[in-house]
Amino acid sequence: MTVSRNGSRGRRAGATRYSAFDLVRRGLSGRDWPPAWRSHDLAGAYDAVVVGGGVHGLATAYCLAANHGITDVAVLDKGYIGGGGSGRNTAIIRANYLTPEGVRFYDRSVKLYERLSVDLNFNVMFSQRGHMTLAHSDGSLRTMRWRAEVNKLQGVDSEVIDPGEVKRLVPAMDTSAHARYPILGALYHPPGGIVRHDAVVWGYARAADAYGVHIHQDTEVVGIDVAGGRVRGVRTTRGTIATSTVVNCTAGWATTVADMAGVALPISTFPLQAAVTEPVKPFLDTVVVSGTLHVYMSQTDRGELVFGASVDPFPSYSTRGSLDFVEGLAGHVLELMPSLSKMRVLRQWAGLCDMTPDYSPIMGVTPVEGFYVDVGWGTYGFKAGPVAGEAMAELVATGKTPELIAVFDLDRFAEGRLVGEKGAASVGH
Amino acid sequence: MMLLPCPWCGPRNAAEFRYAGETKARPDPDTTDPHRWRDYLYARRNPAGWTRETWLHRAGCGRYLVAERHTVTNEVRATHPPAAGGGGAAS
Numbered sequence: 001m002t003v004s005r006n007g008s009r010g011r012r013a014g015a016t017r018y019s020a021f022d023l024v025r026r027g028l029s030g031r032d033w034p035p036a037w038r039s040h041d042l043a044g045a046y047d048a049v050v051v052g053g054g055v056h057g058l059a060t061a062y063c064l065a066a067n068h069g070i071t072d073v074a075v076l077d078k079g080y081i082g083g084g085g086s087g088r089n090t091a092i093i094r095a096n097y098l099t100p101e102g103v104r105f106y107d108r109s110v111k112l113y114e115r116l117s118v119d120l121n122f123n124v125m126f127s128q129r130g131h132m133t134l135a136h137s138d139g140s141l142r143t144m145r146w147r148a149e150v151n152k153l154q155g156v157d158s159e160v161i162d163p164g165e166v167k168r169l170v171p172a173m174d175t176s177a178h179a180r181y182p183i184l185g186a187l188y189h190p191p192g193g194i195v196r197h198d199a200v201v202w203g204y205a206r207a208a209d210a211y212g213v214h215i216h217q218d219t220e221v222v223g224i225d226v227a228g229g230r231v232r233g234v235r236t237t238r239g240t241i242a243t244s245t246v247v248n249c250t251a252g253w254a255t256t257v258a259d260m261a262g263v264a265l266p267i268s269t270f271p272l273q274a275a276v277t278e279p280v281k282p283f284l285d286t287v288v289v290s291g292t293l294h295v296y297m298s299q300t301d302r303g304e305l306v307f308g309a310s311v312d313p314f315p316s317y318s319t320r321g322s323l324d325f326v327e328g329l330a331g332h333v334l335e336l337m338p339s340l341s342k343m344r345v346l347r348q349w350a351g352l353c354d355m356t357p358d359y360s361p362i363m364g365v366t367p368v369e370g371f372y373v374d375v376g377w378g379t380y381g382f383k384a385g386p387v388a389g390e391a392m393a394e395l396v397a398t399g400k401t402p403e404l405i406a407v408f409d410l411d412r413f414a415e416g417r418l419v420g421e422k423g424a425a426s427v428g429h
Numbered sequence: 430m431m432l433l434p435c436p437w438c439g440p441r442n443a444a445e446f447r448y449a450g451e452t453k454a455r456p457d458p459d460t461t462d463p464h465r466w467r468d469y470l471y472a473r474r475n476p477a478g479w480t481r482e483t484w485l486h487r488a489g490c491g492r493y494l495v496a497e498r499h500t501v502t503n504e505v506r507a508t509h510p511p512a513a514g515g516g517g518a519a520s
Contacts, residue, residue, distance in 0.1 A: 253477070255473075255475040256477050264472060265475075266471035266472055266473060267473060267475055268473050268475050269475055269477075269500075313447070313448055314443075314448035314482075315448070315475065315500060316500050316501075316503055317477045317500050317501045318500075318501060318502065318503050320503075322430075322431075323430065324430075324444055357470070357471050413467060413471045414464065414467055416463075416467070
């Protein structure tokens with residue numbers, strides 16, 4: 001794609017720039033803030049249509065406009081923006097993966113997150129508080145060592161620490177040898193942390209809107225028109241759009257949308273449940289993960305503990321919570337921190353994870369010309385939002401697959417070139 | 430709690446079972462080609478709707494069974510023994 005039908009509109013004149021001065025001015029004057037993004041009527045044609053208004057879709061649209069001057073873009077979401085995986089994840093950001101390709105890719109994402117608040121003029125509250133993955137067995141300690149060395153070779157700060165250091169960083173942790181699964185060490189990754197996930201979605205939406213991108217909520221895609229091996233248009237519940245470019249940035253519905261274009265994806269959709277407790281005083285300032293116990297936890301700025309686990313044991317599109325999950329979760333959390341036995345769970349929820357056979361995403365072109373995929377994000381999609389958006393926008397704008405994502409192509413399954421990330425991705429978030 | 434009716438044991442908690450995958454026929458390794466074999470390994474229908482899949486009643490009779498389940502509501506409308514020849518007992 002090279003020509004923009006409506007031309008490059010640039011940043012919208014008069015778009016409010018958030019600043020401390022503006023905050024004080026509006027606070028004193030009591031004037032309302034303008035909406036962060038606008039609603040539009042559905043146009044009959046767009047240069048590009050992005051399906052899915054989560055962090056991936058909005059980042060792709062933003063980068064198309066900001067990096068490549070393609071502003072005649074529509075982002076479609078069947079619900080509200082950030083209502084899917086982007087609003088249901090546990091907001092953990094890290095780059096301590098296992099394969100060199102994975103580490104490079106997620107490291108770029110961490111770098112983009114580090115400056116995202118400035119780039120988007122929206123505080124995303126990225127807190128790089130450190131990320132710790134516990135090892136409870138010789139096998140997992142060996143994998144931690146492996147990951148630490150791969151990370152260091154790629155310039156990513158990761159090291160293996162002993163139980164004494166774990167105790168120093170997280171005093172509430174039971175590091176005794178009497179534990180059911182004694183802690184033998186941990187992979188410590190200082191640049192990792194948590195971010196305010198809604199803010200990332202809203203920040204991208206606002207910044208994309210300022211460039212003239214149309215964000216259409218409550219607009220479900222019901223069909224994709226393909227003729228002669230090319231994308232011709234998108235049918236939605238609000239009307240039909242003529243376009244030659246469709247980017248599938250959905251999670252949970254990746255195969256449903258790809259099926260409309262006649263593209264088969266090697267994906268199974270699994271729910272992943274998470275829970276949050278009542279707020280307490282700050283006592284945990286790192287992210288703690290245990291693959292053996294299938295749990296990861298962090299304390300939010302509000303004091304709540306956020307817990308996540310592994311995906312449910314069978315594929316489903318249901319987002320109902322289960323008692324099995326909270327029971328198992330509570331037991332595992334108490335193995336690590338017995339002092340939390342009086343904490344109460346406030347609520348639990350589930351998000352949909354599109355799992356691929358090798359626990360790596362699928363990004364790039366498909367057999368249908370003009371139909372791109374940014375899918376298969378399993379349980380690790382949120383942390384990759386900015387870099388995925390950057391890479392997908394470059395692919396759509398230039399027609400060339402960026403080096404950074406070349407290994408994540410759809411053809412790798414047919415050609416037997418899997419990028420095995422299970423050792424670092426399956427519960428390690 | 431989700432109930433799954435085992436053809437041999439009756440309705441039981443789904444936690445007693447292990448999901449074993451969508452039912453699909455295993456190609457003959459001696460005559461198949463790499464393309465069909467990889468399809469068998471990796472391709473999934475993954476429908477948002479009714480699907481036929483294999484489960485193992487591991488905490489019960491230890492036998493494989495085929496279930497027809499709706500993946501959006503998790504309703505199970507039928508279960509039956511796998512087809513003769515093992516076509517249903519994938520993985």
